[in-house]
Amino acid sequence: MPQPLVSIICLCYNHECFLPEALDSVLAQTYPNLEVIIVDDCSTDNSVRIIEEYVQRYPQLRFISTGSNLGNTRAFNMGWRASHGQFILDFATDDVLLPERVARQVEQFQRLEPEYGVVYSDSEYISDESEHVYFHSQKYKAAPDGDVFAEVLGRYFICPPTMLIRREVFEELDGYDERLAYEDFDFWVRSARKYKYAYLPQVTTKRRLHSHSLSSGWYRKGNQLLASTVEVCKRAAALVQTPPERAALALRLKYEARHAYLTGNFNEAEQLLQLLKQTSGMPFLYRFIRQLNRHKINLGFLREGYHRLRYRQ
Structure with missing residues (x-):
């Protein structure tokens, strides 16, 4: 019986320092039936030259240039729509795959029923110098199986680059939502509903931590990441069906509203607090925060002080 085709979509933007290690890890996969598509989102460093050298040495690699800088969601969609695999792996070329990664996850899929759309795993976080930082499972200990919709509403527990995804999930969702500044939360909410x-429970991937990563500026005033989070929370509110799901969404809304308010993102905070009121009602603390927020009374120093104490920054 032939092994199902797995498409690895290698997404690159200015990864010249990490590209060789990343692409070598793809080429080192023990799984035999792979389609590898490298999508460069108009890098301004030497990434394209490195990619072209790899394509020349390894003709099985396909190279797509976006032509202009499109951002992660649009660039990835270009790649998966050009692919043919039964399973899709979204791989950023600053990360590293362990050699058995694809083989182990396909093997798990073959033991699962068709209603399972995603297999995810543990990962090792590494520095820019490829040194060990910590394991995902050390920080996010509970990793649920099955219906995870309420879990993805309430908390972060999936390391995104560890996911292997059935093609039909992307077809059902029409890929990532290109209107959003990031894809993970929206993908989890929409896919986990169905x-x-x-x-x-194995480490399959090394995820690189950067000081300049997308998430490092998450609550910076005016950042589109927070605006995207608000939009996904609105979608999630329309999808909740049970009291536990509603409670999980309320937990998320409280967290995001607090951080939005304390970072001076008053418009986003108001939207999140209004959604909290509609979803589960507003406890006294959040009614108080809403009044402070409406008068733009900035207590951001409390958040900054907490972070200095906790992280010694």
Whole structure:
């Protein structure tokens, strides 16, 4: 029986320092039936030259240039729509795959029922110098299986680059939403409403931590990441069906509203607090925060002080 085709979509933007290690890890996969598509989102460093050298040495690699800088969601969609695999792996070329990564996750999929759309796993976080930082499972200990919709509403527990995804999930969702500044939360909410998730308790991936990463400026005033979070929370509110799901969404809304307010994102905070009121009602603390927010009384120093104490910054 032939092994199902797996498409690895390698997404690159200014990864010249990490590209060789990343692409070598793809080429080192023990799984035999791979389609590898490298999508460069108009890098301004030497990434394209490195990619072209790899394509020349390894003709099985396909190279797509976006032509102009499109951002992660649009660039990835270009890649997966050009692919043919039964399973899709979204791989940023500053990360690293362990050699058995694809083989182990396909093997797990083959033991699962068709309603399982995603297999995810543990990962090792590494520095820019490829040194060990910590394991995902050390920080996010519970990794649920099955119906994870309420879990993805309430908290972060999936390391995104560890996911292997059935093609039909992307077809059902029409890929990532290109109107959003980031894809993870929206993908989890929309896919987990219909498909089950399975956890593989093994380290399959090395995820690189950067001081200049997308998430490092999450609550910077005016950042589109927070605006996208507000939009996804609105979508989630329309999808909740049970009291536990509603409670999980309320937990998320409280967290995001607090941070939005304390970072001076008053418009986003108001939207989140209004959604909290509609979803589960507003406890006294959040009614108080709403009044402070409406008068733009900035207590951001409390958040900054907490972070200095906790992280010694």
